[in-house]
Amino acid sequence: MKKAQVTAQHVAQQAGVSPTTVSFVLNDVPGSTISEETKERVRQVARDLGYIPHVGARALARGRSNNIGLVLIQPHYQVFTDPYIPNIISGISEVTQLNGFRILVENINSSQRLSSIEDMLKGGEVAGVIAINMYEVETGITQLVKQGYPIVSLDVSTSSVISTVFIDHAHGARQVVQHLINLGHRRIACIPYGPLKGNPHVAWRLETYRQTLEEAGIPFDERLVRFGDFDPETGYRAMQSLLTETDRPTAVFGMNDMMAIGAMTAIHELGLEVPDDIAVVGYDDIRTARFAYPALTTMRAPERELGRRSANMVVDLIQGNSPNQTPVVLYSQLVIRNSCGATRALPDD
Amino acid sequence: MKKAQVTAQHVAQQAGVSPTTVSFVLNDVPGSTISEETKERVRQVARDLGYIPHVGARALARGRSNNIGLVLIQPHYQVFTDPYIPNIISGISEVTQLNGFRILVENINSSQRLSSIEDMLKGGEVAGVIAINMYEVETGITQLVKQGYPIVSLDVSTSSVISTVFIDHAHGARQVVQHLINLGHRRIACIPYGPLKGNPHVAWRLETYRQTLEEAGIPFDERLVRFGDFDPETGYRAMQSLLTETDRPTAVFGMNDMMAIGAMTAIHELGLEVPDDIAVVGYDDIRTARFAYPALTTMRAPERELGRRSANMVVDLIQGNSPNQTPVVLYSQLVIRNSCGATRALPDD
Numbered sequence: 001m002k003k004a005q006v007t008a009q010h011v012a013q014q015a016g017v018s019p020t021t022v023s024f025v026l027n028d029v030p031g032s033t034i035s036e037e038t039k040e041r042v043r044q045v046a047r048d049l050g051y052i053p054h055v056g057a058r059a060l061a062r063g064r065s066n067n068i069g070l071v072l073i074q075p076h077y078q079v080f081t082d083p084y085i086p087n088i089i090s091g092i093s094e095v096t097q098l099n100g101f102r103i104l105v106e107n108i109n110s111s112q113r114l115s116s117i118e119d120m121l122k123g124g125e126v127a128g129v130i131a132i133n134m135y136e137v138e139t140g141i142t143q144l145v146k147q148g149y150p151i152v153s154l155d156v157s158t159s160s161v162i163s164t165v166f167i168d169h170a171h172g173a174r175q176v177v178q179h180l181i182n183l184g185h186r187r188i189a190c191i192p193y194g195p196l197k198g199n200p201h202v203a204w205r206l207e208t209y210r211q212t213l214e215e216a217g218i219p220f221d222e223r224l225v226r227f228g229d230f231d232p233e234t235g236y237r238a239m240q241s242l243l244t245e246t247d248r249p250t251a252v253f254g255m256n257d258m259m260a261i262g263a264m265t266a267i268h269e270l271g272l273e274v275p276d277d278i279a280v281v282g283y284d285d286i287r288t289a290r291f292a293y294p295a296l297t298t299m300r301a302p303e304r305e306l307g308r309r310s311a312n313m314v315v316d317l318i319q320g321n322s323p324n325q326t327p328v329v330l331y332s333q334l335v336i337r338n339s340c341g342a343t344r345a346l347p348d349d
Numbered sequence: 350m351k352k353a354q355v356t357a358q359h360v361a362q363q364a365g366v367s368p369t370t371v372s373f374v375l376n377d378v379p380g381s382t383i384s385e386e387t388k389e390r391v392r393q394v395a396r397d398l399g400y401i402p403h404v405g406a407r408a409l410a411r412g413r414s415n416n417i418g419l420v421l422i423q424p425h426y427q428v429f430t431d432p433y434i435p436n437i438i439s440g441i442s443e444v445t446q447l448n449g450f451r452i453l454v455e456n457i458n459s460s461q462r463l464s465s466i467e468d469m470l471k472g473g474e475v476a477g478v479i480a481i482n483m484y485e486v487e488t489g490i491t492q493l494v495k496q497g498y499p500i501v502s503l504d505v506s507t508s509s510v511i512s513t514v515f516i517d518h519a520h521g522a523r524q525v526v527q528h529l530i531n532l533g534h535r536r537i538a539c540i541p542y543g544p545l546k547g548n549p550h551v552a553w554r555l556e557t558y559r560q561t562l563e564e565a566g567i568p569f570d571e572r573l574v575r576f577g578d579f580d581p582e583t584g585y586r587a588m589q590s591l592l593t594e595t596d597r598p599t600a601v602f603g604m605n606d607m608m609a610i611g612a613m614t615a616i617h618e619l620g621l622e623v624p625d626d627i628a629v630v631g632y633d634d635i636r637t638a639r640f641a642y643p644a645l646t647t648m649r650a651p652e653r654e655l656g657r658r659s660a661n662m663v664v665d666l667i668q669g670n671s672p673n674q675t676p677v678v679l680y681s682q683l684v685i686r687n688s689c690g691a692t693r694a695l696p697d698d
Contacts, residue, residue, distance in 0.1 A: 066474075069451065086435045093456055104416065105452045125415075218582055232640045258637060265640045288607060291614045292582045293642030 006051040015045040020051045022046070038060065068096055068314055069126035071117055073133040078232065082230045082258055083286050084303060085132070088154070091307020092130065099315050101127070109319040114140035128314040130154065135200055138162070150317030152310045156200060157327070163317060164327035165309045169283075172299045172332035173205040173253075176281050177212040179297075179334060180251045183342055185279060186218050189249035191238045191259050194227035205255060224249055229261040235259025239266035250278060251340075257282035257289045257298055264292065275341030277313045285335055295337035354400050355400040364394040371395070389687070417445055417663055418451040418475035420466055422482040430606055431579045432635050433652060437503070440656020441479065447662050450476070463489040465479045470498045477663040479503065484549055484660065487511070499666030501659045505549060506676070512666065513676035518632075521681040522554040522602075526561040526682060528646075528693045529600045532690055534628060535567050538598035540587045540608050543576035554604060573598055577608045584608025588615035599627060600689075606631035606638045606647055613641065613688065624690030634684055643687035650681040 008026075012019040016139055017038060024032040025042040045051075053104030058153035064158050072085065080276065089103065096103055108116045114137040120126045121144060134141055135155060142159045145151050152163045180188050190209050210220045226241050235254050242249055242265065254260030260282030264274050274280050274294055282289060285300035309328055317323055336342050361368040370383060372393040394400075412514075419441065421434065423694050438452065445452055453475055459466045463486040469475045470493060477499030483490055484504060491508045494500050501512045529537050541551050560568045575590050577583035584603055591598055592615065604608030609631030613623050623629050623643055631638060634649035658677055666672055685691050 055443045083432070083435075089454070093454070097456065105438070105442070105454060107446065195582075232637050236640065261637050261640045265642075265644075268642070288581050288610050288637055288641075291585065291610045292637075293614075293617070295614075 004012070006049045008051070008106070010049055011042065011046050011051050014049065015042045017042060020219045026051075058132045064127045064304070064318070065124055065128045066115075067119070068092075068099055068101045068311070068318075069106050069120050069129040071106045071108060071120075071129055071131045071134075073136070082284075083339075084256070084284065084301075087303035088132075088307040088310075089311075091304035093307075094304075095308050095311035095315065096176050099311075101315070105283055117141070117151075118144060128152070128318045130310045130314055133199070145323070150314050152314045152317070154306060158231065159190045160325070161323070163313050164305060165313060165330065166327065167301055167303075167330045167332060168307055169201055169301075170204050170208040172301065173208040173255075174212050175332070176253050176283065176299060176333045177209050178216075179336075179340065179342070180253065180279060180281065181216045181218070182214070183279065183340065185194040185251040185253075187221075187224065187247065187249045188213065188218075188252070189224040189242050189252045191226055191228045191235055191252060191254045191263060193230050193234075193255055193259065202255070209253065228254075228262075230256060230258060232265075235262030236266045237262075239263035239335040243267070243270055243272075248278075252278060252280050254280065254282045257284045257292075257296060259285045260296060260298070260339075261288070261292050264294075265297075275344070279341045280339045281341075282287055283332075289335075290337060292339070297337045297340035297342070298335055299332040300335050301332040306330055327349030352588060355398045357400070359398055360391065360395050360400050363398065364391045366477045367395070375400075378531045408476060413667070414473055415450055415475045416475045417441075417660070417667075418453045418455050418458070418469050418478040420455045420457060420469075420478055420480045420483075422485070431480050431607055431633075433605070433633065433650075436652035437481075437656040437659075440653035440658075441660040442656075443653075444657050444660035444664065448607045448660075449693075450664070466490070466500075467493065470500075477501070477667045479663055482548070494672070499663050501663045501666070502565045503655060503659055509674070512662050512672045514655060514662060514679065515676065516650055516652075516655055517648075518550055518681070519557040520552050521632060521650065522557040522604075523561050524681070524683045525602050525632065525648060526558050527565075528640065528685075528689065528691070529602065529628060529630065530561070530565045530567070532600075532628065534600040535564065536570075536573065536577070536596065536598045538568075538573040538575070538601045540575055540577045540584055540601060540603045540612060542579050542583075542604055542608065543683075548571045554624070558602065577603075579605060579607060579613075581607045581611035581614075584611030585615045586611075588612035592616070592619055592621075600676075601627060601629050603631045606635045606641075606645060609645060609647070609688075610637070610641050611643075623688050624693070629688045631688075632681075638684075639686060641688070646686045646689035646691070647684055648681040649684050651679045655679055674690070 008019045008022045012022045021034060022042055025034060025039045036203055088214060093103060106116060117129055121129060130152050132154045134153055138159055139158060142161055145161050154166055156166050157164050177188060192206050213220055223245060226238035228238045235258065252263055254263050260280050264280050267274050267278050272278060282296045282298035285298045289296040289298050357368045357371045361371045366387060371391055372381060374388045375395055442452060455465060466478055468480060468607055479501050481503045483502055487506060490500060494510050503515055505515055506513050518626055526537060541555050562569055572594060575587035577587045601612055603612050609629050613629050616623050616627050621627060631645050631647040634647045638645040638647050662673065
């Protein structure tokens with residue numbers, strides 16, 4: 001169905017040079033000895049004829065792709081349920097647009113995993129990779145990094161060779177729990193998202209929750225932990241379940257805002273008040289958090305910044321700069337609103 | 350920094366065939382006359398040596414890319430503010446994963462526009478394109494479609510050659526306004542997202558709002574229209590502004606849920622009640638809509654379905670099937686919760 005396309009052969013003929021010269025000029029192959037005059041003539045003819053080099057030929061000639069792979073090991077129903085990944089993508093695309101790269105989104109199951117990343121990089125499909133949730137394939141990624149492939153991980157890593165930028169969510173969890181302790185709470189429930197397996201981030205936050213309580217002399221009570229699964233519906237159900245405890249919590253830490261918002265609905269439906277009966281704190285500061293009822297106290301996680309940093313790092317690696325030896329760590333910030341009860345203590349202005 | 354890689358030459362040598370045969374076998378080039386036995390031997394040697402064909406060579410040999418371009422003309426702060434685009438991507442990726450395609454996200458400014466899509470397709474970067482918000486370049490897209498390139502548009506189109514699937518948001522707007530009229534409202538405000546320019550979807554919904562009112566004998570009052578800009582904050586401000594009218598609205602239609610949720614906060618902050626003083630209806634049914642306070646009445650827009658349909662259509666086109674002659678139209682569904690006041694009228698079970 002396609003019309004005959006203009007080829008490099010046509011351009012070569014009209015410009016009076018060889019097809020190889022056309023390829024060298026239009027693909028900016030470094031190190032060629034073609035005169036500026038010839039280059040200009042070739043470019044002019046290509047423009048006049050409307051010639052666009054085929055990406056296959058272009059990638060072969062220049063040796064690298066214009067794509068950056070964003071590789072996620074996560075079921076896709078999760079990827080876009082919560083604004084976390086979209087926010088990261090938004091930050092990445094700010095940087096890639098400026099640098100002339102496109103984002104190739106690769107959402108892989110654990111069964112494909114490493115081979116998929118390996119294929120993308122070795123096959124020249126992408127110039128570099130930003131990887132999320134790669135815990136289980138860290139050894140393989142370390143191998144690829146050692147072979148010189150540009151890879152940036154957004155997760156805490158035990159490998160010293162992988163370039164890494166991540167948000168210190170343990171620091172964030174500690175802020176939340178300490179804030180609730182400071183407000184006088186001792187029965188502080190927690191709604192993490194599951195499963196713990198294969199997700200050190202969650203295990204790490206949950207462990208920090210336990211530690212922060214114990215440092216304040218409050219024994220950890222596993223009956224106060226109920227797993228959700230990102231979605232507000234799951235926070236709602238986790239809270240309903242917590243409310244059946246005879247010795248009910250007086251405060252709840254939801255590990256994302258969506259679940260915390262669901263939890264507040266469960267509290268209201270029982271005729272209880274937030275924060276008077278139960279204080280609620282979320283995590284992320286999604287755009288509707290300030291407009292929840294009551295306005296949600298939460299941790300503002302620098303997700304776009306995480307995206308921007310990771311993209312800058314991978315572009316750096318692609319351009320041949322040395323990888324970062326130390327991980328870049330970003331921190332979340334406590335945003336106090338009404339759902340935690342702290343504002344009740346403040347005098348009115 | 351990269352180690353020497355295994356090339357097709359190595360595989361050819363070890364398998365005792367020509368490099369061209371290696372390329373034909375590993376790239377599944379249709380129509381070759383190579384025996385099954387030879388094919389198996391080449392594949393075995395390639396596996397043993399860990400050979401991965403370069404994507405450039407692969408695309409040249411097979412003639413098409415494994416990527417589907419998702420092209421958005423929209424400032425990227427908007428793209429991921431609202432879950433609309435992430436939901437569409439989620440639906441697309443369900444289908445592309447099954448069919449062995451990856452999604453290449455291309456977020457373009459109006460200045461690059463068409464040439465960017467043209468380059469991707471003609472350069473073989475993508476096998477097909479799903480386009481969003483392409484109103485201003487429709488003529489150019491029509492040309493590309495006539496040249497045989499697989500393109501699916503997610504917008505209402507005046508062109509009969511472009512394969513199209515879209516949600517009939519005029520139908521949705523009519524449902525909302527009619528529902529509020531049926532509940533007895535006559536001063537019904539509207540918070541569209543702007544700007545109107547270059548976005549027929551918004552103009553179309555706003556016109557439907559006007560028509561539906563006038564058909565019910567309610568004159569259109571432009572003082573009841575206040576533009577927002579996707580974000581809840583903008584719905585909050587639009588509502589604050591509406592509340593300064595001496596003849597205040599008794600109902601508000603927010604053109605996305607995020608703005609409707611912001612609007613409810615503005616109403617509460619003035620000491621007014623939703624829905625008793627002002628009824629609110631949103632649009633989209635985002636995941637937190639049911640957990641807003643009060644639970645938000647809204648239109649459930651089939652965004653994932655839109656993504657799935659568009660992906661199936663573009664895969665069909667890539668596989669050489671004839672394009673759809675008639676657009677596929679999807680409809681949103683009214684989800685009645687508490688913010689509109691309709692449930693007050695219902696007897697308790």
